[in-house]
Amino acid sequence: MSIDVQRIRAEFPVLRQQVHGRDLVYLDNAATTQKPRAVIDALRRYYEHDNANVHRGVHALSERATAAYEGARASLRALLNARSVREIVFVRGATEGINLVASSWGGTHVGAGDEVLITGMEHHSNIVPWQMLCERVGATLKVLPIDQRGALCLDQLDALLSERTKLVGVVHLSNALGTINPVSEIIRRAHAVGAKVLIDGAQAVAHMPIDVQALDCDFYVTSAHKMYGPTGIGVLYAKEALLEAMPPYQGGGDMIRMVTFERTEYNELPYKFEAGTPNIAGAIGFAAAVAWLSAQGVERLAAHEQQLLDYATERAAACDGLRLIGTASRRATVLSFVLDGVHPHDLGTILDREGIAIRAGHHCAMPVMQHFGVPATARASFAAYNTREEVDALFAALAKARALFA
Amino acid sequence: MFDLRDLYQQVIVDHNKHPRNFGKLSRYNHEADGYNPLCGDRLHVYLDIDASGRIADVSFEGEGCAISMASASLMTEAMKGRSVEEMREVFDAFQRMVTDDLDALPDEERLGKLTVLAGVREFPSRIKCATLCWHTLKAAADDTAEVVKTE
Numbered sequence: 144m145s146i147d148v149q150r151i152r153a154e155f156p157v158l159r160q161q162v163h164g165r166d167l168v169y170l171d172n173a174a175t176t177q178k179p180r181a182v183i184d185a186l187r188r189y190y191e192h193d194n195a196n197v198h199r200g201v202h203a204l205s206e207r208a209t210a211a212y213e214g215a216r217a218s219l220r221a222l223l224n225a226r227s228v229r230e231i232v233f234v235r236g237a238t239e240g241i242n243l244v245a246s247s248w249g250g251t252h253v254g255a256g257d258e259v260l261i262t263g264m265e266h267h268s269n270i271v272p273w274q275m276l277c278e279r280v281g282a283t284l285k286v287l288p289i290d291q292r293g294a295l296c297l298d299q300l301d302a303l304l305s306e307r308t309k310l311v312g313v314v315h316l317s318n319a320l321g322t323i324n325p326v327s328e329i330i331r332r333a334h335a336v337g338a339k340v341l342i343d344g345a346q347a348v349a350h351m352p353i354d355v356q357a358l359d360c361d362f363y364v365t366s367a368h369k370m371y372g373p374t375g376i377g378v379l380y381a382k383e384a385l386l387e388a389m390p391p392y393q394g395g396g397d398m399i400r401m402v403t404f405e406r407t408e409y410n411e412l413p414y415k416f417e418a419g420t421p422n423i424a425g426a427i428g429f430a431a432a433v434a435w436l437s438a439q440g441v442e443r444l445a446a447h448e449q450q451l452l453d454y455a456t457e458r459a460a461a462c463d464g465l466r467l468i469g470t471a472s473r474r475a476t477v478l479s480f481v482l483d484g485v486h487p488h489d490l491g492t493i494l495d496r497e498g499i500a501i502r503a504g505h506h507c508a509m510p511v512m513q514h515f516g517v518p519a520t521a522r523a524s525f526a527a528y529n530t531r532e533e534v535d536a537l538f539a540a541l542a543k544a545r546a547l548f549a
Numbered sequence: 550m551f552d553l554r555d556l557y558q559q560v561i562v563d564h565n566k567h568p569r570n571f572g573k574l575s576r577y578n579h580e581a582d583g584y585n586p587l588c589g590d591r592l593h594v595y596l597d598i599d600a601s602g603r604i605a606d607v608s609f610e611g612e613g614c615a616i617s618m619a620s621a622s623l624m625t626e627a628m629k630g631r632s633v634e635e636m637r638e639v640f641d642a643f644q645r646m647v648t649d650d651l652d653a654l655p656d657e658e659r660l661g662k663l664t665v666l667a668g669v670r671e672f673p674s675r676i677k678c679a680t681l682c683w684h685t686l687k688a689a690a691d692d693t694a695e696v697v698k699t700e
Binding site: 484485486487488489492493496503504505509512518519547548 | 553554556557562565566587588589590591612613614615616672674675678
């Protein structure tokens with residue numbers, strides 16, 4: 144069933160504006176998505192009516208804020224199909240989720256001589272925390288390479304996995320290439336050697352249904368702001384037994400049960416990992432985004448985005464001098480490319496003057512750029528509110544850019 | 550309405566396509582690296598300063614956007630034969646030009662042909678592309694060992 148794009152667009156106030164005298168065409172959704180009215184309203188409503196600290200107050204506002212905050216946790220549990228809300232830890236975003244796992248789980252389960260395996264298409268957020276861990280404990284970081292189309296070289300996976308492999312970190316949907324990785328297969332093969340698996344779902348959750356139990360992943364992280372929610376909030380899913388055995392990531396208020404100067408007894412899950420006053424408003428906005436996404440139907444939105452990506456890919460093939468970076472058979476939302484004779488940054492500036500927002504750069508995935516031998520790419524990325532006409536506007540602007548540089 | 554052609558003037562497009570003084574000098578006594586971590590632009594400047602403090606020759610290598618390539622190319626053309634002291638004056642005038650108010654007139658006398666880059670002041674995110682080569686040149690003259698970063 145197709146979606147009514149105009150009706151969806153009407154729910155996003157930011158889209159109703161002109162940039163440099165042109166209707167805004169927002170194609171930088173892999174960086175962050177825009178927010179629907181429902182999310183903006185939820186944030187405002189919270190601050191106007193319910194603002195209070197959570198978990199401690201006995202007054203009405205604190206009880207309302209606590210109920211809303213814990214309700215948000217329940218929404219995320221349902222969205223990801225986790226077994227329990229005890230497995231849902233609020234963090235600042237996917238980056239903090241990975242750092243939490245690398246620091247807490249990694250610090251106690253990865254030692255000298257062990258290995259962490261990541262892939263050649265990871266975002267810096269799924270590279271650097273592991274590098275830091277490996278350096279600290281004397282472990283080795285291994286990398287599963289990618290091929291010329293931007294797909295993982297799965298045939299090399301088994302050779303890289305061994306009983307030394309403690310953790311495998313894989314991006315679900317690549318922000319630089321759009322590749323959807325066969326994570327179930329990777330999880331199965333990693334588990335066969337006893338490794339745990341962390342899936343970086345920062346890009347994925349807005350574009351495909353996620354079932355952490357079906358995937359059987361050990362850790363899954365994502366950020367609200369890439370799925371129509373606010374910035375500064377994200378979630379770490381982890382299997383309860385793993386969280387139970389992990390030491391706290393940060394110390395402070397809320398993560399304790401009892402404190403004396405001699406010792407501290409930690410709070411139960413998931414609070415053990417949520418030190419300090421959390422991003423209450425963010426969690427409430429996150430829940431509103433989840434509700435919005437679920438009401439639309441992730442699969443319906445994804446089907447619409449896939450049509451846009453297919454159409455854009457078709458237009459790209461017919462565009463003289465354009466080279467797509469990332470042509471794996473399973474892709475979503477991202478069209479990454481370079482244009483002969485026009486550097487991506489110049490392209491970004493030129494398109495901006497046409498009212499079109501794209502991303503130009505290394506997309507926090509410098510090793511991907513090195514693999515393809517380009518300093519940067521231009522990236523258009525689609526969301527539920529984008530239209531076929533906007534794809535046309537993109538390609539009209541690309542033609543203009545080439546003419547300007549001819 | 551601002552025209553893109555004001556930024557991407559024909560001179561800039563031409564210098565981007567055919568950068569002047571591109572490549573390593575056969576003889577040089579100063580050099581420096583420049584890097585813009587935001588966009589990945591990399592530059593290397595080679596400088597041959599003679600005994601009297603005059604820039605006998607200057608060249609650059611690297612990759613980057615049209616603004617950074619053209620700026621480096623124009624810079625090498627403008628600086629060849631000038632004294633290091635003059636180079637510092639032009640450096641200051643160039644910095645002023647690209648960060649000035651939109652209606653301020655550039656110092657044409659000092660900057661000459663370099664005024665074609667005045668348009669970048671309209672594009673705050675692109676100013677560093679134009680100034681990277683100048684910082685790198687200055688670092689080369691000062692024999693700064695560290696890589697020049699625009700961030």
